[in-house]
Amino acid sequence: MERKLITKTDLLIIAAVVVLIVISFVVKNFSGENLVAEIYFDGKVIESVNLSQKEEKEIVTGSNGETVIKAKDGKIFFTSSCCPDKVCVKSGKLEKNGDFASCLPEKVVVKVRGEKNDNIDAIVY
């Protein structure tokens, strides 16, 4: 396989992907007013925590052992898990709309969802 390092075709492909990335970020980052963290276990929402109201909660779940999720000061994060890789704990604190962390071996997903603010500012007749 003798070929060039990078060609025009490559640049076109990469440009297309970059456009896709930019679009996905624009779509993702609508500002959420009322932030709610949803905790999924095995495909179902087992708990939801209102982050905007700084609700505090500790959730223990998991399929092989204990996976602990903590909500504090408007942030939610995995504090510990019995999984091997600990990607979930390393994901850090979630606080923005669209933030997301998961523990695949334990089938636990945490996602922050912002409810779009549909309040009308003013009505003029």
Add this chain to the structure above:
Amino acid sequence: MKTKTQKIALIGVLSAQALALAFLENLLPALPFLPPGVKLGLSNIVTMFCAGSLGFAPAFFVTVIKSLFVFLTRGATAFFMSLGGGLLSTLAMCLMVKSVKNKSGYIGVAVVSAICHNLGQLAVSIIITKTTAMISYAPVLLISAVVMGFITGTVLKFVMPLLIKQSKYFKCL
């Protein structure tokens, strides 16, 4: 004249190299700016060489061997993630080297296969967790695929002469 034995021996050596690269990558300290779960994908270098120079069967063989090793060392979840990503990215590589033979460079092949690898893993993770919530991670995965594709594609360009030399030693090229 290459024999079947020589081909098997070469694929064995290449599989070992893919495993060694994956192991090496794990030894690197996790960089703080890297999003969780994102890796370099150095062993993709070996698979890309296989797909481009040796044929599609060796490429898939190395991919499956690598996933089996992941199963032994890191368990079932990691195995399905590795296999899902690996098979889709190897398929992408094969299509790339076949259809756009002289139009795409190393970086192009590497970026497309890295994207397919990440999308394959995303699909597997959706199946495992039974939620589509992970789709929101897709932009991050796309960005890292482009960056890592640049790195692995460039490395492949430079190690290409060595890999060819090695294959000639086994009389496979």
